[in-house]
Amino acid sequence: MINVTELTKTFGKHQVLKGITTSVRKGEVVALIGPSGSGKSTFLRCLNLLETPTSGIITINDAELTNRHTNIGKVRQRIGMVFQHFHLFPHMTVMENITFAPRRVKGQSASAAREKAIALLERVGLADKADSYPSRLSGGQKQRVAIARSLAMEPDIMLFDEPTSALDPEMVKEVLAVIQGLASTGMTMLIVTHEMKFAREAADTIYFMDDGRLIEKTPPAQFFDNPQSERAKRFLEKVL
Amino acid sequence: MRRTTLMRMIYLFLIIFVAVGALWPGLPEDARPEHHRYASTADAPSALSVGEKGTIVLGTSPDYPPYENVDAKNNGDIVGMDMDIAKFIAAQLGYKLEIAAMDFNGLIAALQTGRVDFVMSAMSVTEERKRNVDFSSTYYVARNTIVSRKKEPYESSESLGGKIVGTQLGSTQDLYAQTLDGIQLKKLNRIPDLIQELKTGRIQAAIVEDAVAVEMTAANSDLLLSFLPPGSTENGYAIAFPKGSALVEPFNDVLKEMKESGRIDAIIDKWFASEREPQASNVLNLNFGILKGYIPYMLKGVYVTLLFTLVSAAFGFLWGTILSLFKISGIKPLEWFATAYTSVLRGTPLLLQLFLIYYATPQLFQYDISPLMAAGLAFGLNSAAYLSETIRGGIMAVDKGQREAALSLGIPYRMMMISIILPQAVRTILPALVNECVALLKESSLVSVIGVQDIMRRANVVQATEFRALEALLFAGVIYYVLVLVLTSLAHLLERRLRRSD
Numbered sequence: 001m002i003n004v005t006e007l008t009k010t011f012g013k014h015q016v017l018k019g020i021t022t023s024v025r026k027g028e029v030v031a032l033i034g035p036s037g038s039g040k041s042t043f044l045r046c047l048n049l050l051e052t053p054t055s056g057i058i059t060i061n062d063a064e065l066t067n068r069h070t071n072i073g074k075v076r077q078r079i080g081m082v083f084q085h086f087h088l089f090p091h092m093t094v095m096e097n098i099t100f101a102p103r104r105v106k107g108q109s110a111s112a113a114r115e116k117a118i119a120l121l122e123r124v125g126l127a128d129k130a131d132s133y134p135s136r137l138s139g140g141q142k143q144r145v146a147i148a149r150s151l152a153m154e155p156d157i158m159l160f161d162e163p164t165s166a167l168d169p170e171m172v173k174e175v176l177a178v179i180q181g182l183a184s185t186g187m188t189m190l191i192v193t194h195e196m197k198f199a200r201e202a203a204d205t206i207y208f209m210d211d212g213r214l215i216e217k218t219p220p221a222q223f224f225d226n227p228q229s230e231r232a233k234r235f236l237e238k239v240l
Numbered sequence: 241m242r243r244t245t246l247m248r249m250i251y252l253f254l255i256i257f258v259a260v261g262a263l264w265p266g267l268p269e270d271a272r273p274e275h276h277r278y279a280s281t282a283d284a285p286s287a288l289s290v291g292e293k294g295t296i297v298l299g300t301s302p303d304y305p306p307y308e309n310v311d312a313k314n315n316g317d318i319v320g321m322d323m324d325i326a327k328f329i330a331a332q333l334g335y336k337l338e339i340a341a342m343d344f345n346g347l348i349a350a351l352q353t354g355r356v357d358f359v360m361s362a363m364s365v366t367e368e369r370k371r372n373v374d375f376s377s378t379y380y381v382a383r384n385t386i387v388s389r390k391k392e393p394y395e396s397s398e399s400l401g402g403k404i405v406g407t408q409l410g411s412t413q414d415l416y417a418q419t420l421d422g423i424q425l426k427k428l429n430r431i432p433d434l435i436q437e438l439k440t441g442r443i444q445a446a447i448v449e450d451a452v453a454v455e456m457t458a459a460n461s462d463l464l465l466s467f468l469p470p471g472s473t474e475n476g477y478a479i480a481f482p483k484g485s486a487l488v489e490p491f492n493d494v495l496k497e498m499k500e501s502g503r504i505d506a507i508i509d510k511w512f513a514s515e516r517e518p519q520a521s522n523v524l525n526l527n528f529g530i531l532k533g534y535i536p537y538m539l540k541g542v543y544v545t546l547l548f549t550l551v552s553a554a555f556g557f558l559w560g561t562i563l564s565l566f567k568i569s570g571i572k573p574l575e576w577f578a579t580a581y582t583s584v585l586r587g588t589p590l591l592l593q594l595f596l597i598y599y600a601t602p603q604l605f606q607y608d609i610s611p612l613m614a615a616g617l618a619f620g621l622n623s624a625a626y627l628s629e630t631i632r633g634g635i636m637a638v639d640k641g642q643r644e645a646a647l648s649l650g651i652p653y654r655m656m657m658i659s660i661i662l663p664q665a666v667r668t669i670l671p672a673l674v675n676e677c678v679a680l681l682k683e684s685s686l687v688s689v690i691g692v693q694d695i696m697r698r699a700n701v702v703q704a705t706e707f708r709a710l711e712a713l714l715f716a717g718v719i720y721y722v723l724v725l726v727l728t729s730l731a732h733l734l735e736r737r738l739r740r741s742d
Contacts (some may be wrong), residue, residue, distance in 0.1 A: 050644050077650030087645035091663050091741050098660070101649040133741040146645075153649060 001026045001188055002047065004156065007056030016042045018212035029188045029208065031193055031203035035235060039212040040192045044159050047190065048079045061156065077105065080150030086142040088134040095130040098149045106153065110188055112212040120148040123147055124178050140171030144178055160191040196239055208232045295336040298709060299356030301344035301703035303430060306451055306511040307362040310701040312537040321511040322360040325379060329494045341690040347374055351482045353603045358487060359480040364412040374483055376491045378476030379504060382449035384416050384468045387456050389438065394445045395466040404442035406434045413447040436709035451512055459707035501726050530706045531715055538702065541695035546658060548615060548694060550679045555620030562628030565657070567632050578628060587624035592685055594618040598690045615687040623680060630672045634665030667738045674731040678724050695719050700707065
């Protein structure tokens, strides 16, 4: 479903990604972990071209993102993204946040979009907040709305960029529960996270990244119980 | 993709602007500049055809009774001695007469750019003017007269030695005063300015022509007039034409006939026998009673001022937004253009831009731009230069994550800008936008110089007609202030509404 070949990204003189090659199959849940500055977020952001790769090839659903002639807008509609800081549209209600793109980009009718939004809000447990503005929501609620907003576009792939890092501890759980629920539906997901317990439980594969390279790519049990590389061992000693 | 979006926005702006222009003739009478038509009765001599429509346009500055002024108490027509003569001549020659009002200083330019066919505005023949326009024979010779305060009277040119003497800039009396030894000359734009300077003692005397002096003293009981002996410096008033105009000869023929038949004298007598109620002067020397009858006339200016402010604010905001998008587009030529544009438009006076657009457009593009459109264009273009910086700041202040969230949902650039980024930017810069609107509303008074009948122009008309300087200005000030209060309250409501999501 996702194929990445020799992906590099350079900011100025600093090379953040130093050649990443991997592929993610349909329905796979990948947790990206590693020390900060290791390039996890940049890698994720390259997958929907929020960052333009310096070199390498990314193919998603047979569409080559790195080809200039690809309609990137179309591809992005199939890839949902959830950010650390939610980025809800503050001048729109929860309902408007969720229905805006389905209506205006995909051309769904107002009633169809609304119906879908209500179903999604129920799924993330916020059906009563449809008419609230984001400023009235807690961090955890905002993040759940952001997830619903992405899902409203009916994506094939969901990208999560540290979805719980900006949350108060007591709200982390409600968000992780939603993501975990999503994983069980067979959605292809890539999640940058510092929640090791969650990564272990939810992910099919752990990507351990350090210094712009993908060091290990193993199932969670093997990674957490028997890491292969020295760097992974040192990292796990620190965080566990 | 960005490029096509910008092009579409440019088209949109062009369409809106052309639509405003197309709607223009449909606007109510009061919004239009002072154009009046008079149908002629006589048959048109076939040899003389200036316009194929058989219409000739007279340019005048209707702030100089009894020669020409706006009949503000009645239907707002332009009346006066010059107008009666012009109507008679046009009828004799078989033309329809159209009167275009403008500032006296713009009359020669209007002749040269072909905006008007001839000018009658108590204009005296001078060597300088002769270089730029052709004159008919003179139809009236005015006498120079000293006006001074009763408390401190001056009755002869000798008595003025060492005194500060006021004249109207560009008038015959101005030229005459320059020949007087030992006086300090102060040139002012308009007769009401002279009256006010005289009353406050900033000038000791004013030299004006007899007809004006009579009106000045009749309207202000503390002033006094003294005729100066007739002299050779009085050139007399004549009709001005563009250089080489075919109208000069036929006009001269009719004038000659009018002088011989005594018709000119009859017209002069009619206008110079003006009657005026004596004004009681109180402590402040203000008499708001004179505004009676003019209030509906002045209030009609509110509509003109608001319409004008709306057009220029909307255009300025739209164009300013496009410019701000240019500035952040990352496309070098667009960035350079927007930066250079802002620099030039902010670096030159608005009044100059207004004059250039109004007078140069017909000459350069053969398009007779209407005053409202010229003013809307000038003010919009100017305001856009300022607003583009404000809006750019507003856009930059919107969290970068908003853009990323929109992009990751597959929302295209234009939709993202219009529905996601700009609403948030506008909310941040709303106070600055309100400031700009308030500034536009007040600066709109500049349009009176090209003859648009806004509040300020109407105040000037009343000043000139009543020969009183302050009352109409104070009333105009009150109107502007009330308008600004209303505008800021509306903005406050809007701001509250936009903040409901906080």
